[in-house]
Amino acid sequence: MDAVTPPAEVFTHKFFAPPSYPGAIHRRELLERLFRQPGYGVVVVQAPAGHGKSTLLQQAKSLADQQGALTGWLAFDEADNDMRRFTVHMQALVESLGSQDAADTTPGTRRRLSDWMSTQLVQFDRPVRLFFDEFQVLNSRGVLTAFRDLLERIPENVTIFIGSRALPEIGLARLMVNNQALVLRADDLRFTHDEAHQFFSQARDLGVNPQELDAIYRQTEGWPAALQLFRLSLASPSVRRSLTGMSGYKPRELAEYLADNVLTLQTPRVQEFLRRSSVLTRLSADLCDHVTGWQDSQSILLFLERSGLFLRSLDSDLCWFKYHTLFSSFLAEQVRSEEPEAVLEVHQRAADWFHGHGCTRTRCTTPSLRATTPSPPTS
Numbered sequence: 001m002d003a004v005t006p007p008a009e010v011f012t013h014k015f016f017a018p019p020s021y022p023g024a025i026h027r028r029e030l031l032e033r034l035f036r037q038p039g040y041g042v043v044v045v046q047a048p049a050g051h052g053k054s055t056l057l058q059q060a061k062s063l064a065d066q067q068g069a070l071t072g073w074l075a076f077d078e079a080d081n082d083m084r085r086f087t088v089h090m091q092a093l094v095e096s097l098g099s100q101d102a103a104d105t106t107p108g109t110r111r112r113l114s115d116w117m118s119t120q121l122v123q124f125d126r127p128v129r130l131f132f133d134e135f136q137v138l139n140s141r142g143v144l145t146a147f148r149d150l151l152e153r154i155p156e157n158v159t160i161f162i163g164s165r166a167l168p169e170i171g172l173a174r175l176m177v178n179n180q181a182l183v184l185r186a187d188d189l190r191f192t193h194d195e196a197h198q199f200f201s202q203a204r205d206l207g208v209n210p211q212e213l214d215a216i217y218r219q220t221e222g223w224p225a226a227l228q229l230f231r232l233s234l235a236s237p238s239v240r241r242s243l244t245g246m247s248g249y250k251p252r253e254l255a256e257y258l259a260d261n262v263l264t265l266q267t268p269r270v271q272e273f274l275r276r277s278s279v280l281t282r283l284s285a286d287l288c289d290h291v292t293g294w295q296d297s298q299s300i301l302l303f304l305e306r307s308g309l310f311l312r313s314l315d316s317d318l319c320w321f322k323y324h325t326l327f328s329s330f331l332a333e334q335v336r337s338e339e340p341e342a343v344l345e346v347h348q349r350a351a352d353w354f355h356g357h358g359c360t361r362t363r364c365t366t367p368s369l370r371a372t373t374p375s376p377p378t379s
Contacts, residue, residue: 009085010092013282013314017073017131018058023202025195027056033182034060034161035067040182041154042175044162047186049325050225050255053163054312056189057131060161069127070097075314076132077281081140087113094120097128114149122155135164144169151175190222199227206234215243219254225324226255232309233261259330262309273300274309275339278331279346282314283321290353291346 034043043060045053064071072093080086094117121128138144148170154160162168167183175181191199196217200208208216220226233239239261263271276292277283285298301321304311310324323331336343 009088011089013320014075014077014089015073015093015096016313016315017061018054018312020058020062023199024055024059025191025199027052027059027195029192030056030184030188031060031063033184035063039159040180041156041158042151042160042162042172042181044164044168044172044181044183045189046164046167046183047189048165049329050223051186051189052224053165053189054133055224056184057133057161057163061129061131064127064129067127069129070124071129071131072096073131073133076134076137078137081138081143083140083142083146086138086140086143086146090117093130097124113146114153117150118153118155121158124157126157128155128158129161130158131161131163133163135162135168136166138168189224191217191224191227192222193217196220196222196227200231203231203234206231208234212240212243219243225327228310229255229259229262233265235265236261256330259327263331266309270300270304273297274304274331275335276342276346278323278328278335279343280350281322283323284319287350287353291349 034040045056047053061071061073074089074093080089090113138147147168151160151170172181172183176183197213200206200213200216216227216230220230230239263274266274273288273292273294277288280287280291283301285301288297288301289295301311302318305313305318305321310327311321312324314320314322332343
């Protein structure tokens with residue numbers, strides 16, 4: 001059997017759930033469905049970007065913690081299609097739950113991974129809730145089969161929660177027929193009118209009246225990301241005046257219109273930072289400094305996260321961050337169409353940084369970059 005991959009290849013930022021932001025709407029009705037009794041073995045939250053999948057899973061994890069369950073979180077990325085890397089991170093997820101009395105064995109082949117995990121998980125005398133986000137990036141037949149094998153062996157004390165933009169091919173049909181799996185889709189994740197009212201009532205400085213709220217709700221159909229974009233862009237008089245004239249917009253057009261207005265409300269320096277960094281799949285202060293040639297990227301990153309500008313931290317030290325896919329794709333498309341040479345420069349600088357810090361698809365020796373006190377970036 002091959003030797004187990006050393007701990008140095010475990011990326012710790014993948015095990016942190018998104019933080020709970022002030023003002024987030026508690027999805028009580030959805031959580032009641034997720035935690036019904038008798039419970040489901042598998043819960044899949046499937047919807048396009050911007051529908052609040054990660055937020056719902058984060059709230060479910062918090063609720064599971066409150067109920068005394070053992071919980072673990074793992075966010076996948078494209079490199080996890082490598083079976084060796086996938087196995088190492090699945091093993092690390094289980095081991096993060098605590099020690100057990102099982103023999104000191106480790107997973108080797110695909111079949112042994114599912115057997116090893118089920119053997120380990122069944123020994124806990126408390127419920128176990130495992131959360132897997134960004135599942136849509138997994139397309140390796142071996143990796144998907146390994147996950148399917150796990151679902152076939154899932155112990156009764158375990159529930160697996162999956163967030164994905166596409167419905168994963170892991171044998172869900174049989175589980176749903178047997179009432180062992182729940183799938184929530186985009187329509188389930190839309191805010192109700194009451195939730196939208198609660199969302200905007202928290203922004204008292206905007207003074208959104210009932211007529212404006214009705215217009216916003218009709219146009220967004222409760223799409224969480226669009227509501228957030230509206231809340232960020234309503235400080236623009238042109239957006240406010242156009243509330244009743246956007247009924248013909250398709251969802252993507254609406255998002256692009258709102259994202260453009262959110263961007264123009266930022267200082268020129270923040271706009272430039274957003275454009276330059278939008279093509280990066282994950283960000284750190286040191287990486288952004290290298291890409292932009294600046295020296296205050298950490299302050300800007302923390303300012304963006306604090307301001308709710310579609311940026312979330314990937315670790316507890318606030319070292320690594322990620323943009324919301326909807327927002328970053330809009331920004332990146334703008335840069336590609338307007339400054340294609342800038343995109344090439346960013347990719348080259350980022351590649352140089354990753355190479356210089358020993359980062360590859362499966363390994364990164366970069367030391368932690370500690371957070372500093374955030375302050376609004378200057379123009």
